[in-house]
Amino acid sequence: MPEVTTDDDAGDGIQIDMISAERMEGMRTMEKIRLILDGVHDDNIVILEDGLDPDEESKLIERTMSEINPDGFTGIEIETYPGSDGGDGGFLGRLMGSDDPSKLTVIGPANRIETLHKDETLISTLVTRR
């Protein structure tokens, strides 16, 4: 997994893993979910260039639930562009001139990431340190 923060002070910062569509392309559903949840368990913010399909999202929720425990992990916060409905492909689709429903997805630990605002053109997120 690509690591943005690698120096000795990494513990004070927030690691962001930006995962390309190419990297996810050949993975099976559980491999993708494991990649995401391992990152989130490490308190990282995971950004997927191309998000999960609905079936994978369903299994991500299911898997997340099974890993929640009262002593630490409280689940995930997830935000996606464009909406899962595909619609007209959202601004990325329009930008690319296609209806490709690829969706930028941001996932983080629920106790560290909070969505402040979301509309059709903006996601504003607050990420807190440990």
Add this chain to the structure above:
Amino acid sequence: MGLLTDLRSSISRATSSLFAGTEPKRIGIYGPPNAGKTTLANRIARDWTGDAVGPESHVPHETRRARRKENVEIKRNGKSVTIDVVDTPGVTTKVDYKEFLEHDIEEDDAVRRSREATEGVAEAMHWLREDVDGVIYVLDSTEDPFTQVNTMLVGIIESQDLPVLIFANKIDLEEASVQRVSNAFPQHETVPLSALEGDNMDEVYDKIAEHFG
């Protein structure tokens, strides 16, 4: 998503359709926590069978297991449709037992509830992928419907090709906005109601018969 999974799913749906004439359709009531799913399930069950489905509460995740009320026969305009109503736990991506403490629940009980709630959400997702024939998606019309969980859930329902109705619940409350719910999911029909007060239930039953009959 493997080939075997696709095949199993296709066989399951084909088998279901073979028996569609004889078996009631299982209609899952889905939505975020505290949208009024159990209140709606109870309203439907009481109106047509006289029994309730489960306890209602303002505490989130009161429903922590999917509950089914079988053979609910709804009669509309001289015809009847028989459904199994499946009341499911509210879907979320996070559960923190500390939230239960705010409702005067002791810590041990809160931990137990949160554990059961996580199992319930996982169970609800499993039902959605494998075991329901249609979905009533319930939203609290006083709340912002543009949440990621709602978007994901409706996307998952659409990907399963399941018939779906959006119910904008709690219209008895002053802050309710049915328009906001319709705007969030314009691709689906939105039906306003108050499951608690029984408002607009005639239209609710008309739409259930129309969509799931």
